[in-house]
Amino acid sequence: MKKKQKQHYTGKKWIAALVVIVLIFAAIYYYIALPAINIHNPELWKFVLFVLVIAFALYALPKTTFTGDRRHPVNFSGSYKTKTFKLLAALIVIIAAAYFVGTLLSSPIINASKYQKLMKVEKSKFTKDIDQISYDQIPLLDKSSAEILGARKMGSLVDLASQFEVADEYSQINYKNNPVRVTPLRYADLIKWFTNKKAGIPAYIKIDMATQQTELVRLKEGMKYTPYDHFGRYLYRHLRFKYPTYMFDDINFEINEEGVPYWVCSVKKYNIGLFGGQTVGRVVLCNAITGECKDYDVKDTPKWIDRVYSADLLVSLYQYHGTLKHGFINSILGQKDCLTTTNGYNYLAINDDVWVYTGVTSITSDQSNVGFVLMNQRTMETKYYEIEGAIEDSAMTSAEGKVQNLGYKATFPLLLNIDAEPTYFMALKDASGLVKKYAMVNVHNYQIVATGDTVNDCEASYRSLIQSNGISPDEKTGETSQKTITGTIKKIAQAVIDGTSHYYIVLDESDLIYDVDISKHLDTILLEAENKVTIKYTEGTPATVIEIQKQ
Structure with missing residues (x-):
């Protein structure tokens, strides 16, 4: 062999x-x-x-x-x-x-001045940029509350609950000038993907953050390109094979004005060295149903898109701006003129854009803010407002103290303009995460706290408090916000808010509701329907009565 x-x-x-x-x-x-x-x-x-x-x-x-x-x-x-x-x-x-x-x-240690200039910050005036907006444009809920509403809605849908779950996206956007959160459904597991992949994901959930209305939006054709798909339909793989050189950062779920679902995919841009100074250079829009992609330079991003820059990226860029003014070593040791953001943020809708709000405090401060910033999530435009006052944590604690017998917890506040007075506004939630009350806290004096079962009740109580504490918006701003009307009482009703009696008046000549604090205008108890009165008031919902006289 x-x-x-x-x-x-x-x-x-x-x-x-x-x-x-x-x-x-x-x-x-x-x-x-x-x-x-x-x-x-x-x-x-x-x-x-x-x-x-x-x-x-x-x-x-x-x-x-x-x-x-x-x-x-x-x-x-x-x-x-x-x-x-x-x-x-x-x-x-x-x-x-x-x-x-x-x-x-590429690090801030060597390039402190370049990092400090990544974000351009414009100083602005609070009463100029932030108007007294309608409460149907204010997000009264936070993400965790939206998640509870979304889970409840999903639990009521017997035909979908066995095959799909609610994804945890809950992106906050402006949809037809209303603040909403949207999130797609996702496959419950890999087996459910194999049995449902041909039809795709059939719906997404839309939650109105002002009214709490929760809607399941069913699609004529299912979403087939998502982070919850597999193989070639897996969103990140789909994007990578189309754009092999793009470094994708934040991928956000949004809907356009017609309700069509898209993935808004921000593309990283490094401005310092090889790996430093990250911002956003381009935006890729991926249709969640067809997988069709469109590529835009960041400055050409369609205006219906609300989130190009994530809140975390904007906050980190402002941190560089606030702490590196005198170099990296100073930010660690001397910390002269170093400003830092507070430990949270929220969202505010202004002119159909979503702005990130957060307070600004000295890096060595204890419980006070030196101002706050608003940062546009579509354009990165940033405005700084120099307003001294209580830090958000102090305002939240103060609001919780007002209802300590109920054990409610405050959400991270928004900053509102109430009669030219910067005011923290927050929801108060019970142990199950449901919103039970609302609170307003004065930024300059966080001992001025008002609560109410509704936003209007809370605002009426707050207006009364700031007036009773001698705060006059007209004197501070030099503007005349007071108005006068004479008319016939169409309807008058009494209510008690935080232990104080109020009368609410409607005139034949106006659609406004006028709020009268009885502790300041005792003669109002003598008024009745058909009486003719002259009312001096400041606008709001309801309008706050400064003076009322029977004719």
């Missing part, structure tokens, strides 16, 4: 086999990790290092010969002297060193 010839896997054959193995590893890694092919992408550097390390490890393994079914290791003592071995080792060292140096040269 002829003896079997030994097969030697050395030299060119071994290198060819090594290349094939490395390419297989690289393809699997790329398909799963989906790194952007971009020199500014740290993940790409890690990907290249991963491939080189795998190649190095495989090349360093002892080569083998095979005789029949017996395996004998070959002496490998000289392999470290080969050119391939030295080349792989050198590449690993060079790329690792370049990554380390690139990271260092």
Whole structure:
């Protein structure tokens, strides 16, 4: 019998086999990790290092010969002297060193002034930019409350509840000038994806943050490109194969004015060195139903889109602006003129854009703000308002103290303009997360706290409190916000708010409701329907009566 010839896997054959193995590893890694092919992408550097390390490890393994079914290791003592071995080792060292140096040269330690200028901040006037807006434009709920409403709505839908769950997106947007949160459904598990993938995800949930109305919006055609799909329909893989060089950051669920669902995909832009100074350079719109994508420069983003810059990115950019004014070392040691944001934020709708609100305090401050900022999530426009007052945590504690017998917890506040007076507004929730009351707290004096079962009741009580504390908006602003009307009483009704009696009056000549604090205008108890009166008031919902006289 002829003896079997030994097969030697050395030299060119071994290198060819090594290349094939490395390419297989690289393809699997790329398909799963989906790194952007971009020199500014740290993940790409890690990907290249991963491939080189795998190649190095495989090349360093002892080569083998095979005789029949017996395996004998070959002496490998000289392999470290080969050119391939030295080349792989050198590449690993060079790329690792370049990554380390690139990271260092991109950091705020070396580029403090560049980081400080990433965000342009404009000083502005509170009463000029923030009008007294209608309460149907104010988000009265926070995300956690929206999640409760969404879960309840989903639980009532027997035909969908067994196959789908509510996703945790709950993006806050302006939809037809109303603040809403929207979130898609998602497949309950992988098996449910296989059984439902042909039709796609059939609906999304829309919650009006002012009225708490919750609606399941059913689609004529299901969503087939989402983060909850798999393989080629997995949203991130779909985007990566279309835009291999784009570094996607925040991917946000929104609907356009016709209610069509889209994914708003912000593309990172690094402005400092290789990996530093991240902002947003482009925006990709991906239709969640068809997968069709449109690519925009950030300045050309359609106006119906509300969220290009995430709240966390905007806050971090303002942190650089506020802390690095005198360099990195000063931000750590001396901390002269260092300002920082407070430990939370909320959203405010102004001119059909969503703005992130957060307070600004000295980095060494205890419980006081020096001002606050509004940051536009579509354009990154930032405005700073120099208003001293209580920090949000203090206002929240003060509001909770007002209802301590009920154990309600306050949401992070919004900042409103009530008679030119900066005012914290917040919801008060019970242990189950449901909104039970509303509170308003004066920014300058957080001891001035008003609560109410409705927003209108809360506002009426607050207006009475600021007037009784001698706060006159007209004197502070130099503007005349008071108005006068003479008319016939159409209807008059009594109510008690926070222990104080109020009369509410409607005139034949006006659709406004006029709120009269009886403790200040005792003669009002003598009035009745058909009486003719002259009322001096400030506008609001309801209007606050400053003076009332019977004619």
